[in-house]
Amino acid sequence: MPVKDFDVVLVDDHVLLRNGLAKLVDSFGGYRVLFEADNGKDFTEKIGLHAMPDIVLLDINMPEMDGYETALWLRKNFPLVKILALSMYDNENAIIRMFKAGAKGYILKDCEPSELRAALDGIMHKGFYYSELVTGRLIHTINKMDDDQPGGGLTQLSEREIEFLKLACSELTYKEIAEKMFLSPRTIDGYRDALFEKLNVKTRVGLVMYAIKNGIFSL
Amino acid sequence: MPVKDFDVVLVDDHVLLRNGLAKLVDSFGGYRVLFEADNGKDFTEKIGLHAMPDIVLLDINMPEMDGYETALWLRKNFPLVKILALSMYDNENAIIRMFKAGAKGYILKDCEPSELRAALDGIMHKGFYYSELVTGRLIHTINKMDDDQPGGGLTQLSEREIEFLKLACSELTYKEIAEKMFLSPRTIDGYRDALFEKLNVKTRVGLVMYAIKNGIFSL
DNA sequence: CCCGTTTCAGGTGAAAACACCTGATTCGGC
DNA sequence: GCCGAATCAGGTGTTTTCACCTGAAACGGG
Numbered sequence: 001m002p003v004k005d006f007d008v009v010l011v012d013d014h015v016l017l018r019n020g021l022a023k024l025v026d027s028f029g030g031y032r033v034l035f036e037a038d039n040g041k042d043f044t045e046k047i048g049l050h051a052m053p054d055i056v057l058l059d060i061n062m063p064e065m066d067g068y069e070t071a072l073w074l075r076k077n078f079p080l081v082k083i084l085a086l087s088m089y090d091n092e093n094a095i096i097r098m099f100k101a102g103a104k105g106y107i108l109k110d111c112e113p114s115e116l117r118a119a120l121d122g123i124m125h126k127g128f129y130y131s132e133l134v135t136g137r138l139i140h141t142i143n144k145m146d147d148d149q150p151g152g153g154l155t156q157l158s159e160r161e162i163e164f165l166k167l168a169c170s171e172l173t174y175k176e177i178a179e180k181m182f183l184s185p186r187t188i189d190g191y192r193d194a195l196f197e198k199l200n201v202k203t204r205v206g207l208v209m210y211a212i213k214n215g216i217f218s219l
Numbered sequence: 220m221p222v223k224d225f226d227v228v229l230v231d232d233h234v235l236l237r238n239g240l241a242k243l244v245d246s247f248g249g250y251r252v253l254f255e256a257d258n259g260k261d262f263t264e265k266i267g268l269h270a271m272p273d274i275v276l277l278d279i280n281m282p283e284m285d286g287y288e289t290a291l292w293l294r295k296n297f298p299l300v301k302i303l304a305l306s307m308y309d310n311e312n313a314i315i316r317m318f319k320a321g322a323k324g325y326i327l328k329d330c331e332p333s334e335l336r337a338a339l340d341g342i343m344h345k346g347f348y349y350s351e352l353v354t355g356r357l358i359h360t361i362n363k364m365d366d367d368q369p370g371g372g373l374t375q376l377s378e379r380e381i382e383f384l385k386l387a388c389s390e391l392t393y394k395e396i397a398e399k400m401f402l403s404p405r406t407i408d409g410y411r412d413a414l415f416e417k418l419n420v421k422t423r424v425g426l427v428m429y430a431i432k433n434g435i436f437s438l
Numbered sequence: 439c440c441c442g443t444t445t446c447a448g449g450t451g452a453a454a455a456c457a458c459c460t461g462a463t464t465c466g467g468c
Numbered sequence: 469g470c471c472g473a474a475t476c477a478g479g480t481g482t483t484t485t486c487a488c489c490t491g492a493a494a495c496g497g498g
Contacts, residue, residue, distance in 0.1 A: 014307075014329040020239015027242065088233075089438060110233040160445075171422045173484065186447045193487075203390045203454090204485075208427055213438055219308060219431060377474070392454060405477045412457075422484095423455070 005032040006124055007051060011043045011070065012036075012059035012086065017109070021057065028117050040065025044073060053081055055123060058103070060087045060094055061215035068215075071101035082123050091213045092137045105129035157198070162216055164191045168207045169217040224251040225343055226270060230262045230289065231255075231278035231305065236328070240276065247336050259284030263292060272300055274342060277322070279306045279313055280434035287434075290320035301342050310432045311356045324348035376417070381435055383410045387426045388436040 008031050012018045015038075022033040034053050037043035039062040047053070056074065060067035071083050085098040085106040095106050104123045107115055115131065122129030157165070160181075167177045174192065178185040196202060199210045211217040227250050231237045234257075241252040253272050256262035258281040266272070275293065279286035290302050304317040304325040314325050323342045326334055334350065341348030376384070379400075386396045393411065397404040415421060418429045430436040 014236075015331055016243070016328050016335060017233075017236045017239060019332045020236060020241070020243050022239070023242035023246065024235070024239050109235050112234055113238045116235060158444075169424065169428070171420060171425045175484085183445095184447050186449085187445080189448095189486085190446075192485085196486085201390060202486085204424060205388065205427055206390045208424055209388070209438065212431065219428065379475075394454085402475095403477050405479090406475080408456085409476075411455085415456085421456085 003030075005030055006054040006120075007032055007034040008120070009034050009043070009047070009050075009053040009056045010036045011038075011040065011056060011062070011067070013039050013062045014059075024113055024116065025057075025120070028120070031120060039063055040067065040070030040073070043070060044077075047078065052078065055082045055084060055120065057084050057086055060085060060098065061218065063218060066215050068097055068101055071098060071103055075102040082127075084119055084123055084129070089213055090133055090137065093210075094214055095134055095137050097214075105131075106134050107131060108133065157195075161191055161195060164188065165195065165207060165211045165216050168192075168204060169211050222249075224249055225273040225339075226251055226253040227339070228253050228262070228266070228269075228272040228275045229255040230257075230259065230275060230281070230286070232258050232281045233278075243332055243335065244276075244339070247339070250339060258282055259286065259289030259292070262289060263296075266297065271297065274301045274303060274339065276303050276305055279304060279317065280437065282437060285434050287316050287320055290317060290322055294321040301346075303338055303342055303348070308432055309352055309356065313433055314353055314356050316433075318353075324350075325353050326350060327352065376414075376435075380410055380414060383407065384414065384426060384430045384435050387411075387423060388430050 008025050010018050010021055010025075010033060012021070018036050022036060025031050025033050035046055035050055037046050041064040043056075044065070058067045058070060062070075065073075067085060067087075071085070074081055074083060079102075083098075083101075083103040083105075085095075085103040086109060087094055087098075087106065088109050090108055098106055105119045105128060107119050107129075111131075119129040119131070163181060164177065167180060172180070174188045175185045178188045181188070192204075192207070195207055199207065201207060201210060208217070212219065227244050229237050229240055229244075229252060231240070237255050241255060244250050244252050254265055254269055256265050260283040262275075263284070277286045277289060281289075284292075286304060286306075290304070293300055293302060298321075302317075302320075302322040302324075304314075304322040305328060306313055306317075306325065307328050309327055317325055324338045324347060326338050326348075330350075338348040338350070382400060383396065386399060391399070393407045394404050397407045400407070411423075411426070414426060418426065420426060420429060427436070431438065
């Protein structure tokens, strides 16, 4: 009698990638794609309709509900489901955020299929998968922590700051952003300076880059 | 006797997507993946080693040699090979550039597999595939052409401008960019203003967004 | 109750970015 | 030789961005 396959769910807004991924996962042997979802929101609506998956392959940058939110939701509602984060970028903050949100592994979209397989195997059999990439980034972050602030590795942004960050990714001046947020230009000044400090950047372009890399702003 | 399958080549730097895509294309029936390449450069090196493909699925944003360059190279060296452009963004300029470079179709990475299939079929049987998306964008561009400049739809950037654009996607000041490019700050001023005009933006953030959307700068 | 945190908002000055102008080279094509 | 296009570079002035202050109001928890 064959051993039961592990049930995998794919959550990614890129349908083509997702479909291909499905075929890849199915071809591995030992894994079976239970269902797919377009984004976090879609996923939360579908998970109740199926058997409980063993593992979720979760994209980070998605519209509607991103990977970070989805991971938090999953940990709260289905803590037994394991999360493998899938990202375009090897961004330190993204890695830390996803692991803090309960991910068991983090792989890049341009990794080899063999690494995907290794990640799935690692998570199902050992409970986690830490690639060299992840380890390397984490060590780098640890090293930075001395310089920056002893507080902690992860930068936590408030709702208001994220709102501002999104607007900063436009051709609006800070004055115009202030109007849109019903705030004084001085307050915006404050948000900007606070973010410069938190995100370790010095210019508005730096803010934009951070927002894009972390999926706060989607082009 | 079965009809011979069409030979497809995949060019994309995201290995996972590419592998999935390969399985998807193979599963369609009537198509067979001949080989895959990591980027344009890799592709130009591999194409001589195989039979001539019928169609190339070509990603636009790639390191080393992007889809645009690759399309031009292909038209020059293997004009019979048909190109289906594959992109993350439904960017007007990107669409126009790729079609000008000889692409027969343009689809998004988050389209349905059925659209990929339709695009492959369209290109192989009719010689082209114009999705609603493409048609819509092109009409939009036509409409814009009156307002902007009667010259033409596509913005052509010089080497120097592209170099500047890349550096603008950083926290360097224009003065520092000038130093890096061995130019006077005034000259940089000129490049900036010229690009504001050409790209129809008003601020440096606008430049950054353009550069990212068009793959001139890869995060 | 006080304390820390978050949110808000003001002032000042310096640096950078933006707008609009000018003209000198170089280079290839007609 | 002349012309247009591309490249380079200077001047002047305004607006925006950035740096570094300050403090008030609101709120939840020890």
